[in-house]
Amino acid sequence: MGGTDQSYLFLLVMGVVAVLFCLTPLALARVWALLVSPAKPGDEKNAPYECGIRSVGEARVQFHSGYYLYGLVFLVFDVEALFLLPFAVAYTSLPVGAVVAMLIFLLLLVEGLVWAWRKGVLHWQ
Amino acid sequence: MEALDPLLTRLRAALPEAQVAIELNPAVPAQSSLVVDRDQAVTVARWLRDDPQLRLDYCSNVTGVDWLETTSTEKVRVRRVVDGAEQEVEESVERRQPGYLEVVYHLYSMALGHGPLVLRQRTRNRVDDTRVASLTPVWRSAEFQEREVFDLFGVRFAGHPDLRRILMWEEFEDYPMRKDYVEPDDYEHEPTPHDAVLVKARRH
Amino acid sequence: MDEGLRNELSKQGVFTTTLQELYNWGRRSSVWPLNFGLACCAIEMIAASMARFDIARFGAEVFRPSPRQADLMIVAGTVTKKMAPLVVRLFNQMPEPKYVIAMGACAISGGPFKQGYNVLKGIDRYVPVDIHIPGCPPRPEALLHALLKLQEKIAAQPLTGEHRPRHLSPDVPGEFPVPAYGPYDLQPAKNDDVWRPALVVRTDAG
Numbered sequence: 001m002g003g004t005d006q007s008y009l010f011l012l013v014m015g016v017v018a019v020l021f022c023l024t025p026l027a028l029a030r031v032w033a034l035l036v037s038p039a040k041p042g043d044e045k046n047a048p049y050e051c052g053i054r055s056v057g058e059a060r061v062q063f064h065s066g067y068y069l070y071g072l073v074f075l076v077f078d079v080e081a082l083f084l085l086p087f088a089v090a091y092t093s094l095p096v097g098a099v100v101a102m103l104i105f106l107l108l109l110v111e112g113l114v115w116a117w118r119k120g121v122l123h124w125q
Numbered sequence: 126m127e128a129l130d131p132l133l134t135r136l137r138a139a140l141p142e143a144q145v146a147i148e149l150n151p152a153v154p155a156q157s158s159l160v161v162d163r164d165q166a167v168t169v170a171r172w173l174r175d176d177p178q179l180r181l182d183y184c185s186n187v188t189g190v191d192w193l194e195t196t197s198t199e200k201v202r203v204r205r206v207v208d209g210a211e212q213e214v215e216e217s218v219e220r221r222q223p224g225y226l227e228v229v230y231h232l233y234s235m236a237l238g239h240g241p242l243v244l245r246q247r248t249r250n251r252v253d254d255t256r257v258a259s260l261t262p263v264w265r266s267a268e269f270q271e272r273e274v275f276d277l278f279g280v281r282f283a284g285h286p287d288l289r290r291i292l293m294w295e296e297f298e299d300y301p302m303r304k305d306y307v308e309p310d311d312y313e314h315e316p317t318p319h320d321a322v323l324v325k326a327r328r329h
Numbered sequence: 330m331d332e333g334l335r336n337e338l339s340k341q342g343v344f345t346t347t348l349q350e351l352y353n354w355g356r357r358s359s360v361w362p363l364n365f366g367l368a369c370c371a372i373e374m375i376a377a378s379m380a381r382f383d384i385a386r387f388g389a390e391v392f393r394p395s396p397r398q399a400d401l402m403i404v405a406g407t408v409t410k411k412m413a414p415l416v417v418r419l420f421n422q423m424p425e426p427k428y429v430i431a432m433g434a435c436a437i438s439g440g441p442f443k444q445g446y447n448v449l450k451g452i453d454r455y456v457p458v459d460i461h462i463p464g465c466p467p468r469p470e471a472l473l474h475a476l477l478k479l480q481e482k483i484a485a486q487p488l489t490g491e492h493r494p495r496h497l498s499p500d501v502p503g504e505f506p507v508p509a510y511g512p513y514d515l516q517p518a519k520n521d522d523v524w525r526p527a528l529v530v531r532t533d534a535g
Contacts, residue, residue, distance in 0.1 A: 036488060037425070038499040044421040045504055052415030070448055293447065294411050298512040301446045308446040309514035314529045315443075322444050 069121045073113065080109050126239035127178065129157055140205060143169050145172035148245060158229070158243030166246050166258035167212070167284070173232065173242065174263055181232040181242055184264035189278035191251070191304045191322035193209065194224040206270055224251045226280050230260060251303075356400070356426065357388075357483040360476065363393035363399035363419065368406025370433040370466040377469035387476050396422040401479070403457075403472070405440060407435035408449040409517050414507050417455045421504045425496030428483075430475050431458045434465045435493075441465070454519040456505055477496040 033039055048059035087094075087102050116122065129147050136145055144162035161169045173181045198217050205214050223249065226248045233240030246257040259282035261268045271282045272291040279300035282288055298305060318326040335345055335385060346354075366374055378384045393399040396419050421428065423431055431452055434440030442448035452458060459482060460475045467475075486494045495501045505523065508515040519526075 032376070037497055040425065040496075040499075040503040042421070042504045044418060044504075044507065045424075047422070049397065049422055051417040266439070292411075294510040296510040296512060309518070311450070311514065311518050313438075313443070313450050314527055325444070 066121070066124055066125075069116070070124075073116050073121060076109055076112055082108070126234075126237075126242065129159065132179070133159070133303045135176075135178075136169065139172055140165070140168060144184075145169060156241075156243060158245050160247065161305060162282075163246050163248075163257045166260065167263060170230075170244070170260045170263040173244070179242070180234045180236045181240065182264075183233045183235045183240075184230055184266050185233055185241070186229075186231040186258065187260075187267050187274060188229050189274040189280055189302065190227040190229060191302065192225050192227060193251075193304055195222045196220065197222070225249065226251055226255055226257075226278055227269075228257055228274055228280055230264075232264075255279055256281045256283050258283055259288075261285055276300075279303065333430065339394050346525070350484075352488060354488060359388045359391075360401045360428070360479065360483075361391045361393050362389055362395045362401040362403050363396055363423065365419070366405045367408060367412060368435065370405035372435070373466045373469055374403055374405045374432065374472060377472045382469040382473060383471060384476065387473065387480070389476055396420075397424065399423050400426065401428045403430045403431040403432050404436040404452045404458075404494075406505055407440065408446050408452050408530040410449050411447070411510075413449045413452070413455060413515060414509070416452060417507045417527045420456045421507065425503045426494065427503075429456055430460045430462065430472075430479065432472060432475070433463050433467055434463060437461050437463065439524050449515070451524075454524045455508060456520075457523050473489055 048055040048057075050056070083102075083105065091099075133145060133147060142155065142235055143165040145165075146160045148160045149157045150157045159169075173179055197220050199220055200215050201218050202213055203216050205216075206212075207214060223248070228246045230244040230246075231241045233242075234246060248255045248257055252256055259267070259271055260296055261271060261282070261286060267284065269291060271285055272288060274280050275282060275285075276290045276292050277286055277300060289295070293301065312325045312329050315326060338345055355439070366372075376382060378390055384390050384423065389401065396402075398513075400423070401422055402423065403417075420427065429452070431437045435442065436452050437458075439445070439448045439450040445449055449455075453461075460479050462471050462475045464471055488497065496503065506517075507521060508517060510516075
């Protein structure tokens with residue numbers, strides 16, 4: 001038995017099985033739709049979902065790039081809250097060094113916010 | 126809160142041009158109200174809000190009333206020449222009161238903890254001159270409620286920032302809370318009709 | 330395969346089924362409702378989905394926030410005329426097979442607001458309702474009962490032939506006309522293909 005060739009063959013068999021495993025249900029669904037359950041698309045049905053209100057425009061909309069910067073700044077506060085909560089719970093029993101470390105952490109975040117602010121991220125064009 | 130009579134005296138002293146009257150309520154709650162003319166309504170409302178003794182800073186409720194045209198007969202004594210001699214005779218006179226729409230505001234003071242003071246505005250009639258002054262610039266809480274009164278009664282609020290229908294759809298053309306509103310004729314069988322529904326059931 | 334042979338086989342430990350039964354079993358065991366409520370009945374619907382009543386026992390706990398993934402529309406509450414086109418449009422946007430449960434007096438007929446100017450006299454004027462639950466509001470048990478009834482209904486649906494359900498026949502449309510806002514009422518006031526008023530025969534006797 002040529003050991004190395006065999007092991008690569010297994011890989012190939014695995015790949016084929018994996019692809020078939022995905023494609024078989026899809027093909028079955030297609031056959032089922034053709035034979036038994038016909039698809040009935042329509043204007044109302046294919047329209048973008050807007051909670052039942054008549055939809056306006058396309059389903060795919062472009063977000064302003066400022067949105068992502070805004071999201072990043074939000075993340076700063078989100079992470080800050082995540083760390084502040086356990087800190088606040090254990091606040092009274094913490095040594096001075098821990099409090100100072102936390103203050104430095106806060107300062108770093110505030111610094112980031114100030115930087116973003118001065119860059120004009122918080123202004124929406 | 127001070128009684129309405131001294132309040133009215135002070136109000137007239139502060140705003141001499143304002144036409145304000147007291148509408149007495151003879152019913153058990155005896156909650157009398159101020160009726161203010163629509164042209165001075167905003168100044169009067171501002172005075173009510175800013176007066177240090179009243180400080181009615183909170184408008185809790187705005188509602189509408191539809192008053193139909195009423196006719197009342199009154200007995201009046203008049204001097205008249207009867208059979209050559211002047212006599213005092215009793216005569217019944219029919220008095221017609223034109224219909225109008227009324228907007229009622231219930232005002233409270235959060236700062237001083239008193240209220241309510243009931244403030245009313247009236248339109249000239251129910252048909253074409255249905256304008257009153259919007260008090261939304263004075264009390265922001267009146268905005269949606271005035272829209273509701275506009276939607277259901279058809280009162281037009283001059284100076285309202287966004288006067289659109291709020292409950293019915295935009296295409297709707299009638300004012301459903303008016304007393305002469307005729308609803309769409311889509312009666313459906315009821316096993317036990319009564320009152321107004323019985324009247325409808327008989328028609329079908 | 331006749332019933333006797335099937336029983337005999339199952340006694341011997343051989344399970345047999347038909348494609349139709351398998352298909353219906355799959356559908357009825359995971360009826361996913363659309364996550365929306367219109368009025369107070371929705372509170373009972375929420376109660377039915379929580380631990381005490383636990384609609385998950387019947388495979389319907391996955392309330393979908395989008396109609397694309399829902400099979401069942403539970404019309405829970407008063408349908409006002411302003412809301413009716415939205416409800417019909419939501420139903421249109423659901424993929425077939427789809428079902429409707431009219432929950433409570435208002436969704437069935439308008440309920441206590443039936444003779445009002447702003448309330449639709451029953452959602453079955455515009456969409457085909459499979460199960461009606463009376464009550465104001467119905468208890469969560471009633472909703473569970475309706476779900477079981479719906480499962481019975483799905484289980485009895487044939488795969489082929491004349492009596493197959495709507496979603497299996499190619500010529501029956503899966504969308505229903507959305508009413509428009511008119512100057513006084515919705516236009517049209519009802520969908521004649523779906524609903525006709527009950528025929529009332531009046532007699533002079535009694």
